[in-house]
Amino acid sequence: MTTRDERLQRIRILALLLTALSLLVVAISAYLRLSGAGLGCAAWPDCYGQLLSGAQSSPAGLVRISHRLAASLALLLGFALAWHCIRPDPIRPLAGHATLLVALMILLTFIGLWSSDPHRVWTGFLNMLGGLGLVALSWRIAVAADPLLPPQSSRSALPLQAGIAALVMTVALGALIGARYAAATCGTTPACAGVWWPAAGGLAALNPFAVVASPGAPGDAGGVALHLFHRYCAVAALLLLGLGALRALAADATRTAGGWLLALLAMELVLGSLTVVSGFSLWLAIGHSVGAAVLFAVALQVLDAGVQATRRP
Numbered sequence: 001m002t003t004r005d006e007r008l009q010r011i012r013i014l015a016l017l018l019t020a021l022s023l024l025v026v027a028i029s030a031y032l033r034l035s036g037a038g039l040g041c042a043a044w045p046d047c048y049g050q051l052l053s054g055a056q057s058s059p060a061g062l063v064r065i066s067h068r069l070a071a072s073l074a075l076l077l078g079f080a081l082a083w084h085c086i087r088p089d090p091i092r093p094l095a096g097h098a099t100l101l102v103a104l105m106i107l108l109t110f111i112g113l114w115s116s117d118p119h120r121v122w123t124g125f126l127n128m129l130g131g132l133g134l135v136a137l138s139w140r141i142a143v144a145a146d147p148l149l150p151p152q153s154s155r156s157a158l159p160l161q162a163g164i165a166a167l168v169m170t171v172a173l174g175a176l177i178g179a180r181y182a183a184a185t186c187g188t189t190p191a192c193a194g195v196w197w198p199a200a201g202g203l204a205a206l207n208p209f210a211v212v213a214s215p216g217a218p219g220d221a222g223g224v225a226l227h228l229f230h231r232y233c234a235v236a237a238l239l240l241l242g243l244g245a246l247r248a249l250a251a252d253a254t255r256t257a258g259g260w261l262l263a264l265l266a267m268e269l270v271l272g273s274l275t276v277v278s279g280f281s282l283w284l285a286i287g288h289s290v291g292a293a294v295l296f297a298v299a300l301q302v303l304d305a306g307v308q309a310t311r312r313p
Ligand code: HEM
Pocket: 030, 033, 034, 128, 167, 170, 171, 173, 174, 175, 177, 178, 179, 183, 189, 190, 230, 231, 234, 237, 238, 265, 268, 269, 272, 273, 275, 276, 285, 288, 289, 292, 295
């Protein structure tokens, strides 16, 4: 094994550890956010959005401490990973991914300083997106640092690129549902109490810089708009990424990742639907949040494989 291979292996181990830790951070922060908001409380739905009324949230201090510990450890790992990718000479594209990763971690640390006020939508919104970004970037580095990665086969990346755009929209809309405490506005699926298309007045809910005073009541136009757009984007992501995954299945080098992408897509749609049907079970909602992070990371992995292939001489 050459010195470069050893360096790549060290980077891969660090990136895999960071991926696992970032997933843990996403899961714990989903727990803190959703249980603090009142998801899973005994007096549901009356207790939903209790953070907005200033009521004390129930999660144990131990969970908060584990969140801080895991996030701080992830920050240290992120710096170590970036150091190995950049020194003594930058390995491309790992050095670029690692720099972005550290920048995102620093940004999330600053967002954390503002996140004590639950009325600000943008802090919760960016926190959720940032967590997913951390998982995706560290996983991307782990995959790209595999010295044994076989040559990729040539596949069109177009459905995957469009699918990832639809996935980003889905995730952003889901994060807005969470950050605006709008889960209870639509308790049925596939439509919201017979409504299939949002009223024009509901579009204001797409503003991530709003300040919310209270959780949306069932049928609230803004909440219904977020739920319906979230579902339509999820269906678009399913179709486009599903097509990309089927193409990936046809090539030896991308078959496993393609299979995972299909399975994760199906699982995420089922988890989202079950979250609604169950009357917003806390554990299903956390599973849905973590599932989104894994799905996003694997979709990027399959896309990277396709793009590398089209660039290969
Ligand atoms: C590709 C598919 C999907 C992805 C990637 C996705 C992703 C997300 C994300 C990231 C959130 C924010 C989670 C949080 O607050 O911690 C969310 C919330 C939510 N999603 Fe989805 N979702 C998908 C499909 C669906 C579907 C099909 C449904 C229902 C039919 C659904 C229902 C919900 C509900 C009710 C919430 C709010 C619950 C909460 O506050 O966590 N999702 N989604």
